[in-house]
Amino acid sequence: MKGSVLVIGAGISGMRATAELVQEGFKVFLLEQRPTIGGTMAQLDKMYPTNECATCTLLPKMLELTSNENVTLLAFSELKEVTGADGGFKVRLEKKVRYVDPTKCNACTECFPVCPVGAVPMEFNFGRGASKAIRFWSPFPPRKALIDPEACTYIREGKCGEGTEPLCAEACEPDAIDFSQKPAEVEIEVGSIILAAGAKEERGEPLARLGHGRLDNVLTSLEYERLLSGLGPTGGVVKRDDETVPHRVAWIVTEDFDSGGRPRSPTAFMSATSEALGTLERDAGAEAIVISGGPKLEGRGYEAFWNDARERGVQFTTASAAEVTQGPDGALVVSCQGGDRDEIEADMVVLSPPLVASKSMTDLAERLGIGLDDHGLPATPDAHPLKTTRKGVYLCGIAQGSKGIRESVIDACAAAAASAARLAGVRGTEITSPSPPELLPVTADDEAKTAVMICRCGANIAGVLDIQELADYVGTLPHVARVEITPFGCDGVKIKELLGSGEYNRLLVGACSPRTHEPLFQMYTEAGGLNRYLIEIVNLRNQCTWVHAHDKEGVARKARTLMRMGAARVALQEPLTGLSIPVTQSCLVIGGTPAGIACAAELGEMGYATYLAIAEDEPGAGLDANATRLLAPHLESMRESGNVTVYPRATIGQVQGFVGNYTAEVVTEGGSNQVEVGTIVIATRDKMGRPGGEEDYEHALYLTRDDDGFFVGALGNLNPLDFNTDGVFMCGSARDDTSAAWSMVSGEAAASRAAAIISHGEMAESPVVSCVVDENCDGCAYCIEPCPAHAITLIEYMKGKEIKKTVEANEALCKGCGSCMATCPKEGIFVHHFRPDHLRAMVDALLEVA
Amino acid sequence: MNETYEPVVVTFCCNWCSYAGADAAGTAKVQYPSNVHIVRVMCSGMLHPNIVIDALSKGADGVLVCGCHPGDCHYQEGNLKAEKRGEAIGLILEDLGLEPERFRLEWVSASEGTRFARIATEMVETLRELGPNPFRS
CATH class of the missing domain: 3.50.50.60 (FAD/NAD(P)-binding domain)
Structure with missing residues (x-):
């Protein structure tokens, strides 16, 4: 038996199955046919019913996986053949040709501007937006360039611009361009296989009938998500083909108007609702109307989300038939029957089809040696929804059936459990544990020397703030020794570079929210040789540029203030080590x-x-x-x-x-x-x-x-x-x-x-727990009752001939809520990392006049 | 009243609900005045009244504390403890001769971005009407 698993498909299902398995002691080979990971979820703007940003939620998970030493990512690769049996499969894979050696490419992008072939449509954006012939396939990892052989004139005709030598190769410092690359075969052995591939929007006749591909400004739901996404071709501003901004957008839940008679999918109505809401969040004066056979609210929180959308102005109408036509002025008209509206005029129409398994499932099933059912999905003969006809091959996500993200996550965990149970005997045999990083010794007495990284976050921060001006200001703050700007700090490259020198004993990051990115940035900090509690993240995006976008002067002042507060706090922070319990x-x-x-x-x-x-x-x-x-x-x-x-x-x-x-x-x-x-x-x-x-x-x-x-x-x-x-x-x-x-x-x-x-x-238990200050605590015991974790006890001891009192905090029980700290009249107890002097330093820095 | 007066608001948000709520205001691009600055604490019940009083006596025009709605506290009742301390803070403000509106305690959940933005906006408007903190140097 092999203690490793092959996961096919690196969308949310495959990524989650992978994450679960590595935590449970298994090595994972994660196979993805696209050049980058994230699947369909990576193409979304927001998710229902939580209205969370898909990118913010997914990107940290992608980065965790791509930096995990027990995950071998096989992106832009294809399954060829599976032999062997449950517990010991032999798998043959093929790495596709990208004309760039991913082990050498450092994502510097120097090759992009020199490439003479522009206007290559981006498949990730469904043809919208343009790239060069050498490009990133999407904004997501792995960040490695690749060349589109259909577009590259050097590959097609042996010409590049005016000459015959490829300009990208000339510009590439690490010498990563390789036009002689051939498909590479890889053979691996695994104990079990999880099929997590294949989410696609159902295209074909029902969409064509409603004008997709025929009428201007008729899009699919996923195409529209790319327009809503800040990482999309229009930077998050929905635009029509003529670059104008639509004010009337209508969604049609297509499955309700085709005659298939199949059960309605759980995703199509909710996707339309989510996109309509996203449209109103951007433009409160817009008209957003969802045309369907009626609400489909099959999931916890769906109804509340739909009600919220209605309250916030999304209109919903039911119909039994719908048709889309285009007037001579280009305006679209949706003609409905059997409902309360006959004709709906729109500047843009979005067709929301069900998410289904892609056509390539047939081919994939053949190579995997599993049977399909009448719907073209993997058959599950044991009545267990995730067990295929081949023992040791499990399903999850849309490979099993149309479903949303939350349900895909549950499947993925269940498929991981099935593998982990089957391979329990060899758990831990193929994984390597990271050796604890060697950390720079830092004591409270050392003077703080702070390195600062300010993230542009694409245009999210840099589109609103003058980043260079902010960097110059931060450079004048006490303890700040160096300031650097980076396009996307979450790739970890800049932190590695800054800390690699060993010169700095604090790291201040101006970027997104610590709520989403602190664990990731802490991981990079530690990898760079600095204790993970010596970093402070200033929330320049969610709590500054995104919320004061129209107040140029105010946003700049606030950004300076927030950075000043962060710099003051980080200088006081101490290295902390968690208990191992x-x-x-x-x-x-x-x-x-x-x-x-x-x-x-x-x-x-x-x-x-x-x-x-x-x-x-x-x-x-x-x-x-x-x-x-x-x-x-x-x-x-x-x-x-x-x-x-x-x-x-x-x-x-x-x-x-x-x-x-x-x-x-x-x-x-x-x-x-x-x-x-x-x-x-x-x-x-x-x-x-x-x-x-x-x-x-x-x-x-x-x-x-x-x-x-x-x-x-x-x-x-x-x-x-x-x-x-x-x-x-x-x-x-x-x-x-x-x-x-x-x-x-x-x-x-x-x-x-x-x-x-x-x-x-x-x-490892968090070290953000209570700590008693012996010289201040007089044992008044006010802190004992408020502690919800019952972690504090009163201690009496003899000092000379006197009875002294103090308290003791149990670190394993303490949750770090700080009720004790807020109750203590003498600053005799505090929570590490949130000490009163930290909070005071931030307030003082805030009140300083910039 | 000083026409160019820009109130300075110190805001303490708990990590679990309110800070995430303020983040959600960002995600949804709900705009509010840039006078509001957030300090993240693990729980609203972690904040010692002295920190609030210090901020006001050093010249902050207002202090806003945000915690989870009752029943949602990650630590059970930290927010209710913050509420009790809020009453004590009100009494001290009276002694200092400061208007009670300079301190505000609110519940904001992780999904209430719009609510956070509304509270932040109201707080700044109130402080504009009150004028600068007399302790401002």
């Missing part, structure tokens, strides 16, 4: 739902001690025939693995502890059992607490429910199973109403989430 490598699963059974069985198969607390008499009791059939393999595996302890007719008593170290009381008729677990999975919406129990576990774990009784999870489309409380996850009826099959899949996915933590014997 032991992890109990086990899990408590609460609830005998299909999700709970699947989750426990999967964890048991992975080899972890698992406790399943259920209200029923035995696992599987109370399930209908369909669910019983679906879950039969899990029930059998649960018995076989011997790792799952079932507590029937159980209630949950007191729960204490924190991620990696929970103690839970499971009460059965036989008495009370204390279980020690690293993680807890809530798999039911039913209350399982002890009737009349004083301590409710939901309260102890800080879990909350919405008005419908479902648990409220962590924010964001990419965290569908996580709670804000670390180490606790939800699945099945705990999170939504769904079929037995999808409840089961979410349980398997939760098993992956739990395994990501308990596959390691220890985990």
Whole structure:
């Protein structure tokens, strides 16, 4: 058996399956046929129902994967053949020709301006926007140039501009251009395969009938997303073909008007709603109308999102038929039947088709040796939605069926769990652990020498601020030793360059939000040899240029002030090292739902001690025939693995502890059992607490429910199973109403989430916790009661003949909320990294006159 | 009143809800006055009243503290503790002879970008009417 997995497709599904597997101790080969990763999600502007920016959410994940030493990214490559069997597949791949050696290309872009062939349409933008013949395929990683052989005159005719020598090769300093490149064959061996490929907008007759490709300014949903995107061909300003800005945009949910009679997809209506809302966010005076067969709101939060869109001015109309015509003046007219509007005039029409698996699925299935069903999707003969006809080959995302991002993420985690369970015996055999970086020794007494990086963030920051002027100002601030400007700081190149010299002991970054990018920038900082708490990120984008875009003077003043505040704070920051806390490598699963059974069985198969607390008499009791059939393999595996302890007719008593170290009381008729677990999975919406129990576990774990009784999870489309409380996850009826099959899949996915933590014997705890200042603390104990983590205790000791008092903070329990710090009358306790002097220094810097 | 007076607002936002809410205002490009400057804290309940009083006695025209809505606090009830401290801050302002409007405590969730921008705008408008902090040197 091989402890590695091949993931086919590097969209959100494949990326997530990869991320889960590496956390669980497996090496991953991530295959992508396009030259860059991110798939369809990378082409989106925003996501429903959270209205999060797709790029902001996805880019950090892309960068984490491309810098992970246990992920081998095979971009611009194709699957050729798969031989062998479950546990030991031999896979033949082919790397396509890019005419640039990616190991040499450093993305300097010096070759772009010299290339004489312009106006090459960008496939990533569906032909909109133009590039040179040598270019990046998209704004996303891997940032390596490639040459379009159809456009390059040197490849076609042996000519480049006026001469016969390629100008790009001449301009390329690292000598990366290689016109003799041939397709390269790669052979790998893997234990299992996850198929995560193929999301495409359904094109063809229904779109053509509504004018796509025939009428001007009739676009598809994804084409329109590229116009909304700040990284798109128009920089985020929606423009018609004649460069004018449309004020009346109409969406048609196309599947509602073709005669296919198929079930409606869960994505088309929501995509249209999201794009209409995005249009109004840019231009509040615009008219945005969605024409459909009626709302399709199949997902948690979808209805609220639709209501919000309506409140914010998006119009919705239902019809039974729609047709698009173009008047002589170029204006488009949508004629509707069977609804409240007969004719809708529009400057632009957006057709929203379902997202489906691409046509190349047939070819891919053949090479993979898996069967297809009547719809051209991989067949799933065992009734398990993610298991193909070939053992050891799993599905996720749109390869399984049309679905949104959140559902794709759940699939991806479940597919990862299936691989991890099957390959449990060889877990950890093919991965390498990063050696701890050698860090520059920095003490509180060393004078701060701050390096500053200001990110242009494309035009997001630099389009509003005069970056050079800001850089010049920052250069005059105390402790600032060097200031550099970078186009995109998130690629890590500039940080590496700045810190590589070893001259600077602080790093100040003016860029996007620390909320999204702090972990990434901290990773780069540490890779550059500086402790990760010696960096400060100033939010120049979300909290400055994006919100004061029309106030030229104000935005410049505020940017200077924010940088001054950041510089003052970073100079005071100290290197911090997190505690390594032991992890109990086990899990408590609460609830005998299909999700709970699947989750426990999967964890048991992975080899972890698992406790399943259920209200029923035995696992599987109370399930209908369909669910019983679906879950039969899990029930059998649960018995076989011997790792799952079932507590029937159980209630949950007191729960204490924190991620990696929970103690839970499971009460059965036989008495009370204390279980020690690293993680807890809530798999039911039913209350399982002890009737009349004083301590409710939901309260102890800080879990909350919405008005419908479902648990409220962590924010964001990419965290569908996580709670804000670390180490606790939800699945099945705990999170939504769904079929037995999808409840089961979410349980398997939760098993992956739990395994990501308990596959390691220890985990690093944040050092942002309380610290007692001995000389200031007099043991008044005001801080003890406010502490929600019960982390503070009063200590009495003898000093000479006197009884002295002080407090002690348990770092492992402390969550770093700082209630103690805000209560203390004598500055006797503070939270690292948010010390009172940090906050005061920022306020002082703010009040200084620029 | 000073025509060129630009109020300076110190804003403390909790990491989990309000800071993300302010980010969301950015993502949605909802505009608000540039007088508002945000300091990120882990929880609104982390902020010692002395920090707020110091800022006002050093000449900040206003201090805005934003936390999670009741029930949403990442640390259970840090926001409610901030609310209690807010009452104490109000009393101290009275002693200092400062208008109560110079301090404001608000709940802003991670998705309430528009709400954050509205509160920020209102705060600046209020401070424009009040005029500069008398402690401003």
